[in-house]
Amino acid sequence: MDQAGDAIFYGYKVPPAPSPTLHFTRNGGSTWSQFTGVTTDMKEVEECGGFVFVLGTSSFYKTSNQGGTWISISSGLPNDTLHHLAIDSWGDLTVTTKNEGVWFSSNSGTSWQPVNDGLTNLHTRSLAIEPHDYAYVGTSSGFFRSSAPTHPIVRLSARALLEGPFDGSSGLMNTHLRTAGSLSSRFPDMVVPAGAVDSVNVELRNTVGGLDSSFMYREPAWLLADGSIRNMFDTTRTFIDYPFPIAGGGTYYIVVRHRNHLPIMSATGISVASSSTTSYDFTTGQDKAYGTNPMRLIGTKYCMYAGDGNQSAVVTAADANAAFGILNSTGYRNADINLSGIVTASDANSIFGNLNKASQVP
Known part of the structure; x- marks a missing residue:
């Protein structure tokens, strides 16, 4: 579908037609018309960044005007059978070939470069790019993942604690939701x-105020009992990957959000560098978070304030009323402030203890 135009859908005939041909529709598939000006034994059609890309076995085209004109972008690719096309989150192209491995373009196909370091076999058979821009390639002798994303990244290793489930004596939060299976039910496609x-x-x-930020990137993650934050998509990683637009890094604010606690933000901008890991620990001091008394001290650790079950950024009577309305309910509930797996009067008491507390995050 060409999202830049009037929702044109692209397709092609398959045998018993004499050869594949490119067709389009402007009425949801009720009728189809054939494109002229492009000849290719089509394998894949993709849309991104105002372009429609058509990959064939031995040719590759793009159009930016709904098929009015077509531009060949196979120059620079090897004289080999083209297999698969994938487009990463930045709109850059990756193509696999029969015998010449993997090729990458950061300018919509104007130029190409091979990216085969580490591949022990260049006979490729499949290709996929995951949300964090790691490339996966199947070859005739095995399956490979790129050692780094297709773009610069920042790796953040952060630590934060939630008041509700935190035990000041042990210095840990409870893991009742995991034990009860509530996390597996809530996130069925994830490894908990x-x-x-x-x-x-x-x-x-990149600025204090979220509405003023020219760059904002948010990632889901797992919060562990000791406050460490782990990659949600690869739990072996103790950091979060952020695709980054500036190769040299910069200064950025870190914001942590939870479904029934008040959000917190780093007190100042933190210097980060691409392709390296930046660490930040909110739990060691009130001065680690932005604003006036943005966290509660329990024992020796600072925690995010509990009670914002409706995520209004202020703890109010409405949060308590929501808890009273579903007392004794079990499972994954926003009113379950202490994350015990059941909504009780204790959750309502936690809310009342923080009435009118507000997030300091602008």
Whole structure:
């Protein structure tokens, strides 16, 4: 579908037609018309960034005007059978070939470069790019993943604690939701790591105010009992990957959000560098978070304030009323402030203890 135009859909005939031909529709598939000006034994059709890309066995075209004109972008690719096309989150192209491995373009096909370091076999058979821009390639002798994303990344290793499930004596949060299977039910496609408390969202922004930020990127992650934050998509990683637009890095604010606690943000912008890991620990001091008294001290650790079950950024009577309305309910509930797996009067009491507390995150 050409999202830049009037929702044109692209397709092609397959045998018993004499040869594949490119067709389009402007009425949801009721009728189809054949394109002229492009000849290719089509294998894949993709849309991204205002272009429609058509990959064939031995040719590759793009159009930016709904097929009015077609531009060949196979120059620079090897004289070999083209197999598969994948487009990453930045709109850059990766193509696999029969005998010449993997090829990459960062300019919509104007130029190409091979990216075969580490591949022990260049006879490729399949290709996929995951949301964090790691490439996966199947070859005739095995399956490979790129050692780095197709773009610069920042790796963030952060630590934060939630007041609700936190035990000041042990210095740990409870993992009742994991033990009860609530996390597996809520996130059926994810591996829930040992020690998981709940999920959080961790955001990078380049200004204090979110609405003023020209760059904001938010990633889901697992929050573990000790406050460490782990990659949600690969639980072996103790950091979060962020695709990054500036190769040299920069200064960014870190925001941690949870579904029933008040969000917090780093007190200042933190210097980050691409392709390296930046660490930040909110739990060691009140001065680690932005604003005036943005966290609660329990024992020796600072925690995010509990009670914002409706995610209004202020703890109010409405949050308590929501808890009273579903007392004794079990499972994954926003009113379950202490994450015990059941909504009780204790959750409502936690809310009342923080009434009118507000997030300091602009």
